[in-house]
Amino acid sequence: MKFEAVTIKDIAKELGISTSTVSRALRDSYEISIETKKLVQECAERLDYRPNPIALSLKEKRSRSLGVVVCEIANSFFSQAINGIESIAYSRGYNVIISQSNESFEREVTNLKYLSSRSIDGLLISLSSQSDKTDHLKSLHNRGLPIVFFDRITEEVLTHRVIVDNYKATYEATNHLLDNGYKRISCIVNAAHLSIAKERIAGYKQALTERGITFDEGLIKRCQKGGAIPEEVERAVNEILKMNPRPDAIIGLTDKLTTGALRVLKSRRIEVPGEMGLLGFSNSDLTELLEPSLTIIRQPAFEMGQIATELLINLIESKRPTLEFTRKVLETELIIRQSTSRR
Amino acid sequence: MKFEAVTIKDIAKELGISTSTVSRALRDSYEISIETKKLVQECAERLDYRPNPIALSLKEKRSRSLGVVVCEIANSFFSQAINGIESIAYSRGYNVIISQSNESFEREVTNLKYLSSRSIDGLLISLSSQSDKTDHLKSLHNRGLPIVFFDRITEEVLTHRVIVDNYKATYEATNHLLDNGYKRISCIVNAAHLSIAKERIAGYKQALTERGITFDEGLIKRCQKGGAIPEEVERAVNEILKMNPRPDAIIGLTDKLTTGALRVLKSRRIEVPGEMGLLGFSNSDLTELLEPSLTIIRQPAFEMGQIATELLINLIESKRPTLEFTRKVLETELIIRQSTSRR
DNA sequence: TTGTACGCGTTATCAC
DNA sequence: GTGATAACGCGTACAA
Numbered sequence A, B: 001m002k003f004e005a006v007t008i009k010d011i012a013k014e015l016g017i018s019t020s021t022v023s024r025a026l027r028d029s030y031e032i033s034i035e036t037k038k039l040v041q042e043c044a045e046r047l048d049y050r051p052n053p054i055a056l057s058l059k060e061k062r063s064r065s066l067g068v069v070v071c072e073i074a075n076s077f078f079s080q081a082i083n084g085i086e087s088i089a090y091s092r093g094y095n096v097i098i099s100q101s102n103e104s105f106e107r108e109v110t111n112l113k114y115l116s117s118r119s120i121d122g123l124l125i126s127l128s129s130q131s132d133k134t135d136h137l138k139s140l141h142n143r144g145l146p147i148v149f150f151d152r153i154t155e156e157v158l159t160h161r162v163i164v165d166n167y168k169a170t171y172e173a174t175n176h177l178l179d180n181g182y183k184r185i186s187c188i189v190n191a192a193h194l195s196i197a198k199e200r201i202a203g204y205k206q207a208l209t210e211r212g213i214t215f216d217e218g219l220i221k222r223c224q225k226g227g228a229i230p231e232e233v234e235r236a237v238n239e240i241l242k243m244n245p246r247p248d249a250i251i252g253l254t255d256k257l258t259t260g261a262l263r264v265l266k267s268r269r270i271e272v273p274g275e276m277g278l279l280g281f282s283n284s285d286l287t288e289l290l291e292p293s294l295t296i297i298r299q300p301a302f303e304m305g306q307i308a309t310e311l312l313i314n315l316i317e318s319k320r321p322t323l324e325f326t327r328k329v330l331e332t333e334l335i336i337r338q339s340t341s342r343r
Numbered sequence C: 001t002t003g004t005a006c007g008c009g010t011t012a013t014c015a016c
Numbered sequence D: 001g002t003g004a005t006a007a008c009g010c011g012t013a014c015a016a
Helices: A008-015 A019-026 A034-047 A053-060 A076-091 A105-115 A135-142 A166-179 A195-210 A230-242 A255-267 A301-317 B008-015 B019-026 B034-047 B053-060 B076-091 B105-115 B135-142 B166-179 B195-210 B230-242 B255-267 B301-317
Strands: A065-070 A095-100 A122-125 A147-150 A160-164 A185-190 A220-223 A249-252 A277-281 A295-298 A327-330 A333-335 B065-070 B095-100 B122-125 B147-150 B160-164 B185-190 B220-223 B249-252 B277-281 B295-298 B327-330 B333-335
Touching: A008 A019, A008 A034, A019 A034, A053 B053, A065 A076, A065 A105, A065 A301, A076 A095, A076 A301, A076 B095, A095 A105, A095 B076, A095 B095, A105 A135, A122 A301, A135 A147, A147 A301, A160 A166, A160 A301, A166 A185, A166 A195, A166 A249, A166 A277, A166 A295, A166 A333, A185 A195, A185 A230, A185 A255, A220 A230, A230 A255, A249 A255, A255 A277, A301 A327, B008 B019, B008 B034, B019 B034, B065 B076, B065 B105, B065 B301, B076 B095, B076 B301, B095 B105, B105 B135, B122 B301, B135 B147, B147 B301, B160 B166, B160 B301, B166 B185, B166 B195, B166 B249, B166 B277, B166 B295, B166 B333, B185 B195, B185 B230, B185 B255, B220 B230, B230 B255, B249 B255, B255 B277, B301 B327
Parallel strands: A065 A095, A065 A122, A122 A147, A147 A160, A160 A327, A185 A220, A185 A249, A249 A277, A277 A295, B065 B095, B065 B122, B122 B147, B147 B160, B160 B327, B185 B220, B185 B249, B249 B277, B277 B295
Antiparallel strands: A295 A333, B295 B333
16 A cells, blocks of 8 residues: 655656666756756646655755644644744744643653654744753754754753743733732742742732732742642642632732633632632633633733744754844733732 | 765765665665675765665655645644644654645645655545545545545545544533533634534534524624634624624634634623633643633544554554544533633 | 564665 | 766664
8 A cells, every 4th residue: 555656766767767867857956958857847737746755855964854842732822822833933934843741741751752862854843841950952952953942941951942931921010900909829830940930929029028018938828730630620729729828819920720721710609800819821713712711811921933943944044153143032012901900 | 055965875886885885884784794794884974874764755656655634733732632633653763854835725736646646655644624525535536546535534535534523622612611601602713514524513413403593693703714714713602692692602713713713702802701602622832821711622632643643654654455434533621611610 | 592674655876 | 978976864674
């Protein structure tokens, strides 16, 4: 059941000329006579010839495909980012191979092994929440694989990075809550070592400090799996509800954590925003239709994907080794809705 | 900035033996002495040798990668299906290359051209809503590319298909509405020629007929782009609202149409389910948290992806040409919530 | 047990 | 203006 494709050999045989002539004619080389070119091109058309990308890859030592590693595509932020990645990749002649780490360090390493070994020309990655080690990435990078980080980055590998201003995002969000009369604000966050977790918490703390509110470590609840396991979020929210004095608002520091928190609050019949304000990162376009409609921090996911891909392809195609690396920081958008109404 | 990988040549040179010996030793061939094997394997380990998949592909005339074409990955149904696809593909040693048609026939054709020409061993596809022609698929199939259709299938290419019982899904949904006192039920559907659209409408009609309700063609509103353009859904809902007598319920026949309809109804301040019942296909896990919580028809997307991939890989790996094709029909689940409460 | 030679599809180089 | 050949990395039939 093989799929026998037409090769330049077939064309050469058909026309009784050599494969090199065919190859040159197809590439419109100046050394070939116009008649031969026409003949070859017509024949190629007729036989529906398509160059074999695999043979080209072998010869050129590049596959024209990009690897993408994200934790989960069924997550609005990542699926939008992937849209951005694809839009640029295809327009520049690259394939995209996507794989998911499911927030597991092991799967991230396995996928990376799979993607590397020269079947990809470059890598776009957002780290899994379990990835506190980056040796696997360092080693790939040292061996010369171009890498661009987006969203969940690491400082341990020197390359381009595309992120949002996480600090500012939570700083503004926290101020919004304080402005609206919320006094005791808790956070649900994923694994502590992640860049985004650190920056987001820093913005939150700064806003509190500026208002003279002493920061209480207990207000930060961690979900190691980033909300992939519902029980984890449930535990975090329950802990918040049991605190004394009880916080009056929650900030979800990732998409899953924000909607997960709402789910738990609703099931526990806690009124939002009456008993508990809620706000968080999310890129889902359903947040507007939720009950209550959610105040969210929206990331420019599509643009992040686009920019990261541009940077990656430039890295791949650059003749000279790149020494200066960009750290592109985009702005988030705070969309205010009912879940954080004035108290 | 090239990424120079270790090849069997390097190992051969290092050990002063031939490449074929290395090759055989690595594949644990019985013809090689245990000492040589050990030597080679140790050396491969030390140099971090990885076989070049591209060279293998060229040789074996297969790439061990599967192409996937869906309209959009930022859609819970498809992202869940892709999870299923990946889970099987990786476990059986295949890569997955995803591309999106964005509901455009042209992009579907372009992507397919890109994916084919032997860089993929097989194809999983759910048709774009604009794909009323299937010549591009027929031609690929005739040239021997194994294809499996899922969700939005066509009868024009003879191969495996994985779908849900669309007929039964809407039949049950319509009965649920009728049981709850809804009398005049309208549908919002995507392009008419799609298999899923036809089957879903058929189930709806059958339910009406069995209750002695004469079917009114005007109750069916079409969105050619499947809800990708918000204005399209808005127009459809507005038309429904203007009808006289006005329908008292809407069935959304795809994910985007269902949530899109809710969005329009809310913005027009139509009470759901008070003034208008709403129900539809959706795989988003946020539907439970919407206001009102949505009654949905849920498809087993993950399993569909898994089954389709199993079938595809079997097709690819089968020695003999496959003559009998499966038509796997899975069950949907009707999850009843507030948006269709008893009138 | 190991080595040599060839082929997968393509293009660059050199020869004619 | 065109053809022959080598090379990309690998596996294997055949030779030794």
